[in-house]
Amino acid sequence: MAIVLLRTLIIYFTLLLIMRLLGKRQLGEMELSEFVLAALIADLAAHPLQDMGIPLLNGLIPILVLFCCELLIAGFSLRNIRLRSLIFGKPSLLIVRGEILQQEMLKNRFTPDELMQELRAQGITDLSQIEFAVLETNGRLNAILFPAERPATAAQLKLDAGEGGYPSIVISDGRVLEANLKHLGFDRRWLDRQLKEKGASSPKQVYLMTATASGQVYYAAKEAQP
Amino acid sequence: MRREAIAAGLLLLLILGTVLHLQYTDSLIEGVEHGLDQTEQAARAGDYKAALRALDSAHSLWDKHRSYAQAFFRHPDLDALQDAFASLEQLLRQEDPAWPAALTLLRYHLEALGDMEHPSIRTIF
Numbered sequence: 058m059a060i061v062l063l064r065t066l067i068i069y070f071t072l073l074l075i076m077r078l079l080g081k082r083q084l085g086e087m088e089l090s091e092f093v094l095a096a097l098i099a100d101l102a103a104h105p106l107q108d109m110g111i112p113l114l115n116g117l118i119p120i121l122v123l124f125c126c127e128l129l130i131a132g133f134s135l136r137n138i139r140l141r142s143l144i145f146g147k148p149s150l151l152i153v154r155g156e157i158l159q160q161e162m163l164k165n166r167f168t169p170d171e172l173m174q175e176l177r178a179q180g181i182t183d184l185s186q187i188e189f190a191v192l193e194t195n196g197r198l199n200a201i202l203f204p205a206e207r208p209a210t211a212a213q214l215k216l217d218a219g220e221g222g223y224p225s226i227v228i229s230d231g232r233v234l235e236a237n238l239k240h241l242g243f244d245r246r247w248l249d250r251q252l253k254e255k256g257a258s259s260p261k262q263v264y265l266m267t268a269t270a271s272g273q274v275y276y277a278a279k280e281a282q283p
Numbered sequence: 284m285r286r287e288a289i290a291a292g293l294l295l296l297l298i299l300g301t302v303l304h305l306q307y308t309d310s311l312i313e314g315v316e317h318g319l320d321q322t323e324q325a326a327r328a329g330d331y332k333a334a335l336r337a338l339d340s341a342h343s344l345w346d347k348h349r350s351y352a353q354a355f356f357r358h359p360d361l362d363a364l365q366d367a368f369a370s371l372e373q374l375l376r377q378e379d380p381a382w383p384a385a386l387t388l389l390r391y392h393l394e395a396l397g398d399m400e401h402p403s404i405r406t407i408f
Contacts, residue, residue: 122297132287179380232303 064113066097066132068102071117076126088195089146145194152190165192176200222269231246231261231279241270251276285333304355305400311348312397315341322375323386331378340377342368356396364392 070214076097079091087095098120108179114260125199147159151172164176172190175198181187186206191199212216225237227248240249248260257263318341325333345352345364352361367389374382399406 112354112356112358114354115357118297122292125294126295128286128290129294132284132290 060109064109065106067113068106068116072102074096075120079124088128090127094123097123111153124240126131141204148194149192151192151198152187153182154188155185155203157184161192167192172275175183195199220269220273222270222271222273224267224273224275226265227268228260228263228266230264233260239267243268286407307351308355308397308400311345312393315345315393317341318344319386319390319393322371323383326375326382331375335372335375338372339350339367342372355400360392360399362395364389364396367392 060213079094101116101119101123105111105113110172117273130144151158151161151165153166157169157172161167162169171257174205176182176184176190177188179198179200181200181202186202187200189201191201193199222223225241225242227238228234233245233248238244250260251266251274252260252263255278257278260266262279264279265275267275269276295350318337322334324342325331325337343346345368350359367385371382371385373379374385
């Protein structure tokens with residue numbers, strides 16, 4: 058039993074390290090090589106956990122090899138367009154100026170039902186609104202509406218949208234994140250003023266507080282404990 | 284570019300490790316087989332005590348590398364090899380004339396361990 062425990066820990070932390078080193082793309086939409094990697098790694102990792110007769114290295118070495126191959130492929134395809142097209146393919150236009158390209162649909166084995174499903178997921182039910190629909194290399198369908206169908210922006214309506222800014226967390230579950238506060242250009246005195254305005258006497262009463270550089274604040278107090 | 288260089292380096296290291304492992308395994312198996320050759324010679328000459336000593340020497344050589352073997356070889360294969368050693372030892376102690384078959388089986392298990400580490404059409408597919 059100790060062996061199972063130790064093997065599981067080793068495999069788990071190795072996978073965690075590998076996926077961390079491979080980057081955020083593995084966690085989001087996957088390209089073909091990334092999908093292959095994820096599928097293989099999961100299976101490879103399970104074998105030494107299920108069968109104590111298999112050496113642990115029989116699971117770890119293939120994982121390392123796949124990791125190296127993925128890094129090399131990703132790195133070289135980043136620098137070489139032809140290689141990128143060869144491995145990942147090219148995006149396909151399925152709709153152009155409102156017209157469905159049926160040959161492209163056939164080539165990509167994309168049915169009308171699937172097309173409608175993907176468009177509905179993006180809140181689009183009227184195909185006549187779509188200028189272009191692109192089937193990306195990661196399998197995701199992106200629709201671009203005709204300019205007249207796109208939601209109007211504040212700039213187009215000549216409205217003042219106010220200041221924007223990137224909200225950073227300044228208090229998380231009662232803990233003040235000093236580095237973020239400093240990065241925004243604020244100090245504890247500013248924070249204490251904000252807390253006083255919201256009726257809090259201490260950061261420990263705050264569940265979440267975010268702020269932008271322009272001073273916009275989002276505040277959520279902690280719920281009373283039962 | 285640094286990541287790719289590290290990945291390429293790691294891959295080369297793994298390939299180098301594989302080559303070294305093959306050389307190490309071949310050398311170990313050769314050593315054990317030499318011991319088995321001496322076992323066979325002594326047993327054929329009727330000197331079972333000498334045969335047992337040679338077998339024990341071969342077995343000890345294998346045992347010295349058992350930790351390494353367990354890290355790289357499938358454990359059922361290692362268990363089969365241990366069983367084959369034990370069977371041959373028992374037959375030699377009893378001066379049983381069936382010892383050649385047991386020796387052949389032991390050699391088979393040993394060579395199979397080595398063969399499975401060498402890349403070939405048979406082992407890859």
